[in-house]
Amino acid sequence: MYEFEFVRPGSVAEAIKALGEDEAQPLSGGQTLIPTLKQRLAMPSKLVSLTGIAEMQGITASGDGVSVGGATCHADVAADGTIPALSALAGGIGDPAVRNRGTIGGSLANNDPAACYPAAALGLGATIKTNKREIAADDYFVGLFETALDEGEIVTAVTFPKPEAANYQKFEQPASRFALVGVFVAKTGGGVRVAVTGASEGGVFRWSAAEEALAKDFSASALDGMAPDADGMMSDLHGTAAYRAHLVGVLTRRAVAAC
């Protein structure tokens, strides 16, 4: 790791101020950033820790959903249970040690194309709250490791509306335990949403053909024989584009059946 200065502010306002200086970068659970720094793939002059900010911690359930502070760790969301599919997803991230440190804000800011939380945020139609605005999940995920966040803007909370039914199916890449493909299906008052992670070269996406078919008939058999186009799917040593496209169909049917 290159050397950097470390600060641990106690409020969002102080954190934003510290992020405005030098080549500063936020540090949340560190479960992505610290391995990146070890590989010398990033060179911040200052890390601004978000772990000491009380207003970014914790989970608040309301009648129609749940709001999760940006620095809330995966283990706390896993234990919450207000939206069972969301808690199950958080409880399946990495391993117990990763879940005790890694946070929702860090995961959504990083937007790894194989990460789990982006599928929940897009699948449930979450709202991403930052220090300066609210962003609908549909407008938030821009591409591979890219989001609508501006330089120095941080995710302070994420609100998830409660679905009528939802389920996340993850086909694990066994070595990393990230999603080789993951599909989040949600049946909501506003319609059916199907969000796919791990598959596309463009990061998490909504599979609209499946959403339309499920809006007419919410059953696994409504998707018989369907799979998204393999064009634009990722291809690597863990799976070809065609394999990933096939898995999207299989996992979506499983998620619907489990709803």
Next chain:
Amino acid sequence: MPQVSMTVNGKSATGEVEGRTLLSTFLRENLNLTGTHIGCDTSQCGACTVHVDGKQVKSCTMLALEAEGAEIATIEGQAAEDGTLNAIQQAFQDHHGLQCGFCTPGMVMAAASLLKENPKPSEAEVRHHLEGNLCRCTGYHNIVKAIMAASGQDVSAIAAE
């Protein structure tokens, strides 16, 4: 250089560190607690597992300065003062839960955190809990068996495998 203070195995510990100093480095190099092992560079092996405020974390993936004021437990604090092993350590010895021993400190700390939350885990729950702890030697069977035994459960059926 910034100062950091924490409690390690019940004793207070203070030292000078850099911003980039990892908790694992602080434990191993400042405090000479080399029982916490470093097995990888990618946060995947779990050999460095310790408890921070009662929660299992990878000490190689946390900055020492993030542990300011925290209670840390490492493998060195697991046995009694006179060297008597705790139930998990003794079960690892009794059930041949280690070979080279490199992964063992992390396995014991992970097991301790599992048994605190779930005193009588099923075999599947033990395996699920150990997903972030890699062992190159044992094939895991005897580690799982040792943890089941430490939880006071009958392991004769597992022994048959």
